[in-house]
Amino acid sequence: MEWLDKINSAIDYMEAHMEKKMDYQKAAKIACCSLSGFQRMFTFATDITLSEYVRCRRMALSAYDLIHGDEKVVEVALKYGYESAAAFTRAFQTFHGVPPTAVRKLGIYTEYPRITLEIKVNGGSLCMSTKPIVRIEEHGNERLAGFFVNCKAPEEAAWNMLRKWSTNQLKDYPARRYIGCAPKGHHPEGEEHQTEEADIVHEYLAYVFLFEEEGRENTFKGAEVCDGPKGLFLVGDVALNEFRDDGTIDIGESMMKAYGVMSEFLKETSAYEFDMGTRPYYEEHVFTKEWFETGGEMAGFKLWLPIKKLSECC
Template sequence: MEWSERMNEAINYIEAHIEEKINHLAVAEIACCSLSRFQRMFYFVTDVTLAEYVRCRRMSLAANDLLNSDIKIIELAQKYNYESPEAFTRAFQTFHGVPPTITRKLGIYTDYPRISFQIKINGGNFNLNMKSLVHIEEHSNDRVVSFFVNCKAPESAAGDLLRDWAINNLSDYTARRCIE
């Protein structure tokens, strides 16, 4: 099974159990990795933690429940595993920017759609005939400079790019003179 399929199966488990306490270890097992690795991978790919994803999905579904049913706030709090209606209301207002009553009356809410994983690679000539010849790291500014040049005359093109970069970016004349 491919990585994206395993991750989608983990999301399917989360969505199927969204109204329950999510067993993060079971989610990681579905993805065929340890819990710590799954959490790191999930955050790296989605830019949200697993717990944050679950919370956002619950809040989005709670807004949907408010708009499409007559469910009471206390019932929503219980449905989505909040300890009290007050805790649920605080979390709801923090996420949506309005309390649940306003969402019900005016339909104002923030949608957080379900995540799905896909890998898509287009073409096969990315950076074709290009080669990184110069790589400069500036540790004081944490900036990396790379030059990609046409391989027909890489040395002279890289040298020209390096010289131009040095003249425009180095304030130390001695360092610039060594490159020129």
């Protein structure tokens, strides 16, 4: 199909400019569509946003450069758009699980191959995307800075508070990990999900993970500090490919779709079950530096669903 060839050509352009400031408008022009249309089509086809794809590719390419080249860590950081070695190292460790020096020494890293779109017929379905990535994580002893609101559109209000604080108080804010939580749920009165939910009032908390020395007290640079989530969580990428009539992402519908996939995964493991009776679920937001500066859509979104091991049979 011609439109698929055009999108692949746009991806070719992005691949050739990973070491430069990415011009998404130029990529959209190559794909012969508007920027918003290109973003929606890319997310629909790949289950990942444009900016998150570029971030992951740069992380994989930077690891390859460290292993096969002799550039210093700070040189690789600057090449892929990071302003400091510290910010790069934290983002690198979040992605690969180990710091740049360990990858260079061991030669082991997380691969993230370039995407080439193709259409496959699977039974009676036309497939152009894959399932969200799902994994099990165990958390404990982490400290967070939190921002609480109880109002209409609380998610937007809480994240705006956190964004303002992070940009003023943290030098490495793009490399941090961020989660949110509605303690009583997004529909505390039992309402069904609606496309437009700006009038629903409920509590919401937006958190940023702190490093050990930052979380020793009950406050950090004016923000309240608390313990992070504890226990086992099923963490799954939410494919942000459900849209409202006005073209904006419908996170609620996207979350429900991902929940179904994650439930299937949990059944297949036969070793865990959900543990949501008393434990809340969390929403991890992946932000780009551009989001902190100008707002807009997030780069990625993950669900943290509390789980526990099944009791062994007698």
